[in-house]
Amino acid sequence: MTESIYEKVGGEEAISKVVDYFYELVLKDETVSHFFEHTDMEEQRSHQTKFISFALGGPKQYSGKSMEKAHEGMNLQTEHFQAIATHLHDALVHFGIEQSDIDTALTKVASLKGDILYK
Numbered sequence: 001m002t003e004s005i006y007e008k009v010g011g012e013e014a015i016s017k018v019v020d021y022f023y024e025l026v027l028k029d030e031t032v033s034h035f036f037e038h039t040d041m042e043e044q045r046s047h048q049t050k051f052i053s054f055a056l057g058g059p060k061q062y063s064g065k066s067m068e069k070a071h072e073g074m075n076l077q078t079e080h081f082q083a084i085a086t087h088l089h090d091a092l093v094h095f096g097i098e099q100s101d102i103d104t105a106l107t108k109v110a111s112l113k114g115d116i117l118y119k
Contacts, residue, residue: 004057005101012058014095016049022091023048031083035074055108056101067115076117085109 009015023045027033036044050061064070085106092102 005097005104006053006056006058008101009056009095009097012049012053015053015056015058016045018091018095018097019045019049019052021094022087025087025090026084029083029087032080035076035080052105056105067112071116078117081113081117 006012006015009018023036023041027036027041047064051064054060088109089102089106092105097105
């Protein structure tokens, strides 16, 4: 049986570290940081860790809103989506994730673009 990316990177604990670093990058980026001004970042990190864990082949623990519902009223544009994807890429690189696994993860994220933008 093939090992999932989730298992290859070290499971939820490792993904939690990636998510923490990811949000460090996001919150320093004026392009997207304002979207998180009134966000409980502890809760956000927890949801994101569970979501990314599931997206990378881990157990389904994410029980938050749908992507469309979670981004409703935010009017996110392509540049916002790209900034977030870039920060996720950079966080995965920072933790030594293989490029092929990063590409797989970003492809999964890209598949959600239609559910996130212009809502």
